[in-house]
Amino acid sequence: MSSSSTKSPNLNTVTTINRDGSRFFIHPADVSGRFTTWRRFSAILLIVVYVALPWIPINGHPAVFLDVAHQRFHLFGLTFAAQDAWMMFFGITGLAFLLFFVTALFGRVWCGWACPQTVFLEHVFRRVERWIEGDATARRKLDRADWTPGKAAKRVAKHAIFVVFAAAIAHIFLSYFVSIPGLWGMILESPQEHWSAFLFMAAATALIYGNFAWFREQLCIIICPYGRFQSALIDNHTYNVAYDYNRGNPPGKPRDPNAGDCIDCRRCVQVCPTGIDIRNGLQLECIGCASCIDACDNVMDKLKRPRGLIRYATDEQLEGRQSKLLRIRTLLYMLFGLVGLVVAGFSFGNYEPLTARVVRMSGSPFYVTETAVRNQYQVRLINKSEEPMRVHAEITAGDQPVELLGLVDAVELAPQQETSATAVVVVSREDYEGSFRFELVVYNDSGAEIRQQIEFLGPEPQLLK
Secondary structure, rough: OHHHOOOOOOOOOOOOEEOOOOOOOOOOOOOOOOOHHHHHHHHHHHHHHHHHHOEEEEEEEOOOEEEHHOEEEOOOOOOEEHHHHHEEEEEHHHHHHHHHHHHHHHOOOOHHHOOOOHHHHHHHHHHHHHHHHHHHHHHHHHHOOOOHHHHHHHHHHHHHHHHHHHHHHHHHHHHHHHOOOHHHEEEEEEOHHHHHHHHHHHHHHHHHHHHHHHHOOOOHHHHHOHHHHHHHHOOOOOOOOEEOOHHHHHOOOOOOOOOOOOOOOOOOHHHHHOOOOHOEEEEOOOOOOOOHHHHHHHHHHHHHHOOOOEEEHHHHOOOOOOOOOOOHHHHHHHHHHHHHHHHHOOOOOOOEEEEEEEEEEOOOOEEEEEEEEEEEEEEEEEEEOOOOOOEEEEEEEEOOOEEEEOOOOOEEEEEOOEEEEEEEEEEOOOOOOOOOEEEEEEEEEOHHHHHHHHEEEEOHHHHOO
C-alpha cells in the first residue's frame, strides 16, 4: 500500500484487538493544531448544512425533500418524479469519480474531514465524552475503576446525552423524507398513528447510538469498503499522512546524536482515533485525519526542531523524488467525473415541469369496427411545478389521415397533480394501409413540450377489403 511501510516493522495486527482476541477500546488523546482547527471548522459547517437543509424553503418545498410516499424528489427548487431518477445516476456517478480523483491526489481526505462517521464521532460524541469523563488518561482510569456512584453518574449522563444526540440525528434524517412540518406532526401524534415511522425512528436511534457509543472506529475498519479499495485508487504519487522515516529513524532520546528526530514519545499513537502507529506506514485503519501531524508538530516545536516529521507527503517525496499530480489515473478519474456531471447538468438544464408517458391499454392491441380501426392508449400526465397547468395534445402521422379522440380538450392539472387520460387514435378503414408510426405531442401553455413516437397496430389491410 505504501513503500514507506517497508522502512519500519509492521506488526500486521489490528490495533483494536487485544492478543486474546478481545476488543481494545481506544481513547484518543485530545490534540490542538492547525489541522485540528480546520477540521473542527469543517465539521461545524457540515453539521449546520445537514441540520439546515430541511428548513430552507425553495419554491414551496425544503431545499432537499425526498418525498418517497408521493414519489416526488425536491432538490434545490427542482421537482423530480420517480421516472426522472436516471438524471441522478449521472450526477451520483460523476461525484463518485470525482471522489476517486480526490482520493488519487490526497488519499482518504474524505474519511478524515467530511465523512459523517468522523464528523459526528470526533466533533460531537467524543467532545461530550471528554467534557464529562475527562482526558484520555482519565477515561482509561475510569474504565478500570470499580463501579461507584460517581462513575455511574458520569456514565448515565454521558449515555443519556448520546441517546438525545442519536435521536436528534435520526429525526433530522427522517425530515429529509417527510419534511419538518410532517415530522413535527408525527411527534405530536400518537405513535400508533405513524407506527412505521415510529419503528424506523426507534431502530435508527438505536443504531446511531450503538455506533457512536460503542462500535465507533470499527465501522471504518470492518464495515466501510472505502478503506479497502483505496489501495486501488492511490499510488506512490498520492499525498497521504506520512512519517518521514529518513529523518525520524532511528528513534531515540532528544540528546542522542545518533538518533533521528523521532523521540519515540508515541504522541502520534495516543491521538490517533483508530490507534495506529503511523511510523509503520500507511495502514488500512488510517483515515487521514492529520491528528498525528498536529501532535508531532507540537512535540517538534517544544524540541525546537522543524515541523513536518509527520506530514502530508507522497512516497516519491519521502524518497527524495519529484511527485506528479497529473497522471493517467487522475486524468481518467477527472474525465469520467466531469462527463457524469456535465450530462447531469445538461439533463437538469433541460428539465421540464411536465411529464407525459404513453402506454398501450391492456386488452386487444387494436379494435376494428364497420368504419374504422382504432388503438387505445393510456396517457399519464404529471405536473411537477407549483403552478396550475393546462395540458393539450395533438398527433401527427405524415400523410396518414388519423383522428385523435380523447385529450381533445385541455386537461387541467393542479400543482403536483398526477392524472391519467385515455387517448383513442382512429383511422378509417378506407385510409388504413397497415401498421404505421405516429407522433403524439403533449404540451402546456408555457411551451413545455414532450414528443413520443408510438406505433399504430392493426390487421393486414387486405383483411379489411
